[in-house]
Amino acid sequence: MFIVDDLLVRPFVSLLNVVQAMAVEELYDTEAIRDDIKENRLLFEVGERSREEYEERRSNLEQQLDVAEQARENLQGKVEIKR
Amino acid sequence: MASTHLYTYGITDDADVEFEIDGVTETSRVYAVDHGSLAAIVSDSEIMEPDRSDENLRAHDDVLQELLYRDGGRTVVPMQFGMVFKNARALKGVLRGGRRAFRKALNDVEGRVELGLKILAEEGATVDRESIVATVEDRLGPVSVSEAENGLFSDRLVVNRSYLVERDERAAFDEAIDGIIDEYGEEFIVQYTGPWAPYSFVDIEIGAKQ
Numbered sequence: 001m002f003i004v005d006d007l008l009v010r011p012f013v014s015l016l017n018v019v020q021a022m023a024v025e026e027l028y029d030t031e032a033i034r035d036d037i038k039e040n041r042l043l044f045e046v047g048e049r050s051r052e053e054y055e056e057r058r059s060n061l062e063q064q065l066d067v068a069e070q071a072r073e074n075l076q077g078k079v080e081i082k083r
Numbered sequence: 084m085a086s087t088h089l090y091t092y093g094i095t096d097d098a099d100v101e102f103e104i105d106g107v108t109e110t111s112r113v114y115a116v117d118h119g120s121l122a123a124i125v126s127d128s129e130i131m132e133p134d135r136s137d138e139n140l141r142a143h144d145d146v147l148q149e150l151l152y153r154d155g156g157r158t159v160v161p162m163q164f165g166m167v168f169k170n171a172r173a174l175k176g177v178l179r180g181g182r183r184a185f186r187k188a189l190n191d192v193e194g195r196v197e198l199g200l201k202i203l204a205e206e207g208a209t210v211d212r213e214s215i216v217a218t219v220e221d222r223l224g225p226v227s228v229s230e231a232e233n234g235l236f237s238d239r240l241v242v243n244r245s246y247l248v249e250r251d252e253r254a255a256f257d258e259a260i261d262g263i264i265d266e267y268g269e270e271f272i273v274q275y276t277g278p279w280a281p282y283s284f285v286d287i288e289i290g291a292k293q
Contacts, residue, residue, distance in 0.1 A: 039237035041137075046203060046272045058137075 024075055028068035037061045089116065089174050090128040091166045092146045093159040093280060094185050098122040100157075104149055107133050107142045107164075113149075116171050118178035121185055124150060124159075125174070131167045140164055147280040151196070158195075160188045160287070161280035181287060188285040195228060195247050196278035198256060200263070202242040203272040212241050215267065219244070222262055226255045231283040241271065245283035253278075 044054035098117035115122040
């Protein structure tokens with residue numbers, strides 16, 4: 001009984017996995033957040049962003065990065081994430 | 084009592100290093116742990132994973148700068164931020180295991196410094212990147228030993244490169260940079276940084292973090 005259930009459900013699970021993996025990839029794109037952190041730093045260094053603005057953005061981006069890294073870690077093994 | 088770990092800044096062949104500075108860790112004494120002809124420059128740390136904050140990254144670099152210039156200067160193979168060893172024994176094990184790679188890296192960067200160039204376009208500007216890159220290569224290639232292309236982490240970045248330059252060639256390199264600023268300084272933001280410890284020109288991976 002369990003085996004039959006499993007077989008029936010499987011195709012939907014894998015499709016769901018792909019959709020979910022794509023969503024995870026976009027939502028928790030740690031590389032993109034890291035790039036934003038570097039860009040923020042550079043724009044501060046060349047004087048395009050005030051210290052206040054730079055620090056506020058940095059703190060937001062670091063929070064985003066923490067959340068993204070945590071989420072990826074939690075989802076590891078459950079959802080396949082390919083870069 | 085918590086055991087003390089070793090935060091590592093870089094490798095040199097000069098074991099006669101000891102000074103006080105605000106480094107990455109809570110202690111201010113920076114000193115050498117040597118094995119054979121190699122010395123790792125460290126400070127004591129209570130923790131294995133220091134916070135990757137701006138302040139800490141700057142402190143890591145401050146120590147490397149001090150090493151590069153203090154007491155006549157010395158060649159340093161920089162460690163990436165965050166290398167902490169559990170104790171001197173683990174660190175010496177790495178020095179022993181990696182001695183050939185460290186020795187080669189020291190030779191490669193001896194008497195040389197790293198300098199950075201970034202060229203940044205205005206928001207939304209149309210840029211002939213290829214021609215700018217070619218000009219930069221033409222001007223800086225002859226006055227540098229080696230170059231490394233770094234990531235274009237912003238859409239506005241046109242050039243992001245690091246150059247390994249002989250200390251004796253600094254004046255010529257500066258002059259070449261002045262030429263680039265003259266040419267592109269009006270339309271673009273040109274950021275010239277350094278000298279840095281040669282982060283981009285050593286490539287040693289240390290497997291186990293102990």
